[in-house]
Amino acid sequence: MVNSHSAPKRRYLPTSPFGPPPEAPPVEQYALHDLVTHDKYGLGRVILVEGDTGVVIDFAPMKVRIMSPFARMSKL
Template identity: 45%
Template sequence: MEPSRSTRRHLSTSPFKPRVEAPVKTFEAGDRVSHDKEGIGRISTVEGTHAVIVDFGNGRLLRVMAPFTKLHVL
């Protein structure tokens, strides 16, 4: 038997802080971005909210999946 996956409410008397959902990063085609490992590039394609394709020049394309922790808008 698996535990239920319902959302639990936070009690105000709890000594633990409630979980805070990080805001979802959104990108548009043409945005200049910085990748922690690859450097500076430009968004060439946006695949909904789950992936983007970044062009780093010289034909180097990289598909970056959500949650985009290594990608930052310039």
């Protein structure tokens, strides 16, 4: 049986011989009219920013809402 939920985050013990886990990289910030590229949809332009939770991108024939952490998208 495969467990579909993610494993709990392990806590760091100060007495451990191993260092603390690396910090997560900061979430990319997008602004209105930024040009972006997406692995699935290609080139697009940001038309709406929904705070840190998501953005709406205009990819020529369609508009797509992409939620944070924007793993497959990068700013040009």
